[in-house]
Amino acid sequence: MHMYGIQLPVQSQSALYAESWEAAAGPEDLVEVARTADRCGFGYVACCDHVAIPQRLAAAMSTVWYDPVATLAFLAAATERVRLLSHVAVVGLRHPLLTAKQYATLDHLSGGRLVLGVGAGHVREEFEALGADFERRGAVLDESMDALRAALGPEEFPEFEGKRFVFRGLGQRPRPAQARVPLWVGGSSPAAVRRAALKGDGWLPQGDPRDRLPARIARIRALREQAGIADRPFTVGAIAEPLYVGEPAWEAGRRTLTGKPERLAESLTAYRAMGVDQLQLRFRSRSRSELTDQLEAFAAEVAPLLG
Template sequence: MTFTLSVTLPFDHIQHGDEFISMAAVKECSQAAEAAGFYSGTVTDHPVPSYRWLDNGGHYAQDPFVMLSMVAACTTKLMLQTNIVVLPYRNPFITARAVSSLDAFSNGRVLLGLGAGYLKPEYKALGVDFDSRNDLMDEYMRAMKLAWTGEDFSFEGTGYTAVGNRVLPTPVQKPHPPLLVGGNSKRALRRTVELGDAWHPFIVPKMVTDTARTANISGDEDIIAAIEYMAEHCEKVGRKTPPSVIASSTFAMTPGWSAQEAIDSYAHLKSIGVAASGTSIPATTRSEWCDMAQEFGEKVISKIDF
């Protein structure tokens, strides 16, 4: 399978006003990403972040399913990727319904990146127990899979009970959209093997993971070790095909960026077992963003044949 690339969509950059926070921006940027040859466009999920986090390098985020619905209406091929939905924030059947609707109406274009998250104040604001997030994550994935069957189902959850419920239409993708499991911990890797389709690592310098209170995945050794750990767990639980590895954005088009450097970086990731990655475009206007997306498509995406 050809190495595929995602692009971080710019709709979280509220500091630039209508340049990115408008329907015109959604249309222009989404169509530019699709025309450039990006496989997917990604959005994030922070419904109510704390001011301390925002003022120390955090960022705002629009509702992921609202944004991807608008992106879907403006495009025909671009995959619609969450990077990531913090699964424990919402009742799993609300999320299952949103995903099912989006996948059905977009003709099967959802890539569901999901994770347990790490922002304790956001958990508190949403009334969800932070310390239970990993158990809720596993539970909610199982609950959503039942909902996506389209059959009547029963499920006993944490604070909720389904006693013969049904969700239709089902997703176009069967049995459901690909589940890209975020998280760098060993528990996240086991979750990927047991419940997911791909591992969606956050590959960043150690100082960033220290700030985010998540396990460090920053270099080849970490990635290879994680892949080996998943292979071992596959053998333990009887999974025959290991999860693929779909990385979050690993390259930014900063001033003076090199197309060859980007190509070499992605080729290297491919050589150690990564199947997909992405880029971010640090533009301040939508015309600049679209031009840079086109340039990346011409100089990088069109040259990738691995």
Template sequence: MNVGLGLPIGDPRTLLDWARRADAGPFSTIGLLDRLVYDNPEPLVTLAALAGATTRIRVQTGVLIAPMRQPALMAKQAATLDRLSGGRLTLGIGLGARRDDYLAAGVELRGRGALLDEIMTVLRRVWSGGPYGVGVGPIGPAPAREGGPEVLFGTFSPAGIQRIARFGDGLLCSAPPAEMTRLFRATEQAWQAAGRDGRPKLVAQVNAALGPDAVIEEARGQLHRYYSGPQFLNAPDDYADSTVRRMLGTRDQIHDALGRARDMGADEVMFYCWSKDVDQVDRFADVMP
């Protein structure tokens, strides 16, 4: 089972150091989340820089809010990053959960699932070398991976699980353990029912931090800030507090999470680190079996 690191968003200046240290360590992937109305770095731009600073580690969006983006440009950006990185891009895609992001992008919240299906049809066609549409030819460059970069969907819904079977390579899941197990099995069942070869990639995403008390407190504060606010869709009032309570902060908790993920059949675990302390890379490396 592979282990990756989700990079902190608190200080973009540290991200090159994070990426180089992770690339030199035992990690499989580095990831960045996507928001529009927030002070995070834009993920495709940032991952392009990180891919250029590394040699082997995969770069992943987790997750890119695809309905906010124009599909022709997104197809070109993703194919370019995949080509420049030598096929190291994993495109984590989802619907997002914030009203203000959609308001800023000028995109309606209603119908965003159907819009994502349309976008994925365009992306797959463009990445396969087909024309963009009627009267519009192909859009290059060709991605390094035939048919386009690896695509994982971040989802909790039955419609999202079916979208994986139609368009994706697997599931990126940040649910609590019991719900994650259910979603993993549902993804496998939908994959088989769709007649797909092989099996879907299953990735568990967990919020975590390792270090002295100051690092843990910084991570908790960043996590609470990120998940707070009235713009969050369909979230209970205590969502930020409960998310912070579930954040892992000890070596034993990290070990337990790795064991649970392995038992659930995960192919990879992404530990999202919310403190900008880059020494966490070495601490997580020391915990890995």
């Protein structure tokens, strides 16, 4: 694995994964966690994207979803080298020129640290409120990715002509600092896997159990082979089980990988054998300080054993 990163706490607080301490946390906690990840050599910090959560989903999802562009730009100023990942931006909610303006500015301000993770989205009311097409969101995402390739490229006046989006003769500066902003595609449906393989620079699966990953990775490889693009750089991701370095003195959940650094490293190294390039890690914690302690312990004791 050439990289491991984290989805930041606090910025999204779904009942599925938020820790109890996050409810009362705020910007200073986000900064401290991001700075710790930066200092400890984590590859990226990630932020989710939802504009508005309908009441029918609020109990499960909560309404706490920080804006990814604002949050990652804020954290860019507080960090030095960690990459800034949208995991994932629901780009179908916005015109590609708007998305390009926001993320090109973020890449420019951060000195080229953006990884633009994109996904189709799943909340119908969010699309309807913004006048976006929920039923055809897959097709919209496909075209949006092509439009973003043009709009995030080197040209000051990018050109694109698709079914839904057409632009030419419209200039946007600043340009991204990177010559090619990496586009990683999120999702594990057959359509998402295909989109990642054929249009993306990387794949961000949902929390697929380990046993499902090899078949999906093989599918991506086969699709890229058939398309004649197997030699282009591509980053295969995975989301590891929750982790705790050491033996927690509290109930950390039955799926959580706990114990000595050697045990954790052995378990995580199995991902590399499947062809995973980057791992998203999540550490169980009861406070911000316990989380930053876990990041430090992982970097000092487990990471060196990953090779």
